[in-house]
Amino acid sequence: MNPPIPNAVPYLGGNEWTYLKECLDTNWVSSVGPFVERFEREMAAYVGASHAIATVNGTAALHVALLLAGVEPGDEVLVPALTFIATANAVKYCGGVPVFMDSEPRSWAMDPEKAAEFLTRECRVEGGRVVNRTSGRTVRAILPVHLYGHPADLDPLLELCNRFPLVLIEDAAEALGAEYKGRRVGARGLAGCLSFNGNKIITAGGGGMILVDDAGLAHRGRSLTTQAREESSEFVHREVGFNYRLTNLQAALGVAQLEQLDRFIEAKRQTARAYAEALGRLGSAEPLGEAPWAFSTFWMYSVLLDPACYGDVRRLIAAANGEGIHFRPLWYPLHRQPIFAGSPAYRIEVADRLYERGVSLPCSVGITAEERDRVVAFLAGARR
Numbered sequence: 001m002n003p004p005i006p007n008a009v010p011y012l013g014g015n016e017w018t019y020l021k022e023c024l025d026t027n028w029v030s031s032v033g034p035f036v037e038r039f040e041r042e043m044a045a046y047v048g049a050s051h052a053i054a055t056v057n058g059t060a061a062l063h064v065a066l067l068l069a070g071v072e073p074g075d076e077v078l079v080p081a082l083t084f085i086a087t088a089n090a091v092k093y094c095g096g097v098p099v100f101m102d103s104e105p106r107s108w109a110m111d112p113e114k115a116a117e118f119l120t121r122e123c124r125v126e127g128g129r130v131v132n133r134t135s136g137r138t139v140r141a142i143l144p145v146h147l148y149g150h151p152a153d154l155d156p157l158l159e160l161c162n163r164f165p166l167v168l169i170e171d172a173a174e175a176l177g178a179e180y181k182g183r184r185v186g187a188r189g190l191a192g193c194l195s196f197n198g199n200k201i202i203t204a205g206g207g208g209m210i211l212v213d214d215a216g217l218a219h220r221g222r223s224l225t226t227q228a229r230e231e232s233s234e235f236v237h238r239e240v241g242f243n244y245r246l247t248n249l250q251a252a253l254g255v256a257q258l259e260q261l262d263r264f265i266e267a268k269r270q271t272a273r274a275y276a277e278a279l280g281r282l283g284s285a286e287p288l289g290e291a292p293w294a295f296s297t298f299w300m301y302s303v304l305l306d307p308a309c310y311g312d313v314r315r316l317i318a319a320a321n322g323e324g325i326h327f328r329p330l331w332y333p334l335h336r337q338p339i340f341a342g343s344p345a346y347r348i349e350v351a352d353r354l355y356e357r358g359v360s361l362p363c364s365v366g367i368t369a370e371e372r373d374r375v376v377a378f379l380a381g382a383r384r
């Protein structure tokens with residue numbers, strides 16, 4: 001049998017060993033150290049934000065970013081239905097309620113038109129707050145996700161934050177290096193969040209980052225991630241904080257990976273081009289391409305398959321995995337999740353359709369042309 005083809009695994013081909021050894025040799029292994037500061041500085045510069053706060057993972061970054069946005073218990077936050085659970089869980093950590101929004105068909109990310117429709121038809125502005133007419137709760141923020149490496153359509157969402165008293169937080173966990181109209185994502189709203197989980201485009205083993213422009217927010221974010229300890233030699237705390245700091249060991253990996261990021265993006269884009277060409281010849285597969293505003297990293301190469309040709313996508317995924325070719329379903333839409341049964345959802349149609357037909361193909365940075373050929377041959381053989 002052929003060796004398995006993983007879906008997306010790390011590529012550790014740079015200074016990872018050297019920098020990790022430096023941590024061990026210098027005794028800087030825990031949650032402060034030169035690599036933490038360097039990772040934050042270099043990431044802020046890369047994305048184009050004034051400040052970056054390293055966190056233990058992307059979920060923690062989202063949690064703190066939502067606190068910085070002022071999300072309080074009972075507040076609602078607009079979240080796309082098609083995303084990883086962490087996006088909505090972070091809202092729950094604040095005691096908030098996610099309100100699920102539909103996908104826009106070109107980017108698969110939050111549909112700004114439907115978000116606008118929800119805000120105008122279903123909400124009213126009262127005392128400087130957006131109030132959901134049905135629930136009576138305050139809508140505090142919009143949390144778009146740049147899905148699978150492709151930027152969401154940010155301008156109309158930012159425009160909504162001008163029209164309504166709302167703030168925008170970007171979940172850029174899946175899209176480090178992606179660009180919206182020539183600018184890297186993660187630095188357009190009040191805060192942006194990144195993840196360095198094992199299957200992300202760069203990994204720190206685990207880790208995340210909050211990106212902000214405002215110095216006051218950066219200060220508060222840093223405090224909240226370090227148990228909200230007062231700046232003194234004593235252990236004085238005036239609010240409940242979190243132990244969310246990244247370790248120097250993880251940051252050392254992150255710095256080494258960041259040095260390779262541009263090459264990784266190019267590798268992902270080359271895989272996307274190769275798949276698009278081969279699948280174009282095959283027909284009946286429609287990739288998540290690039291919207292006019294987008295430079296995508298193609299972090300997770302995903303396609304919609306025509307059920308008339310491929311039958312049930314879930315069965316196809318099982319068959320591929322049975323042959324050691326690791327296909328993944330798209331994110332299970334959050335409005336269908338048992339834990340979010342009580343959360344509102346607004347006119348979701350596209351996200352459901354994408355989920356029913358979508359699949360993510362193997363696309364590690366280090367995938368070979370032969371492996372891609374095996375993926376395409378599997379799809380060709382699976383056609384009816």
Ligand SMILES: Cc1ncc(COP(=O)(O)O)c(C=O)c1O
Pocket residue numbers: 057058059060083084086087145171173174194195196197206207208
């Ligand atoms: C869209 C999205 N948001 C948030 C996260 C959470 O990141 P982490 O796993 O680092 O907590 C992930 C990935 O894991 C993600 O894909």
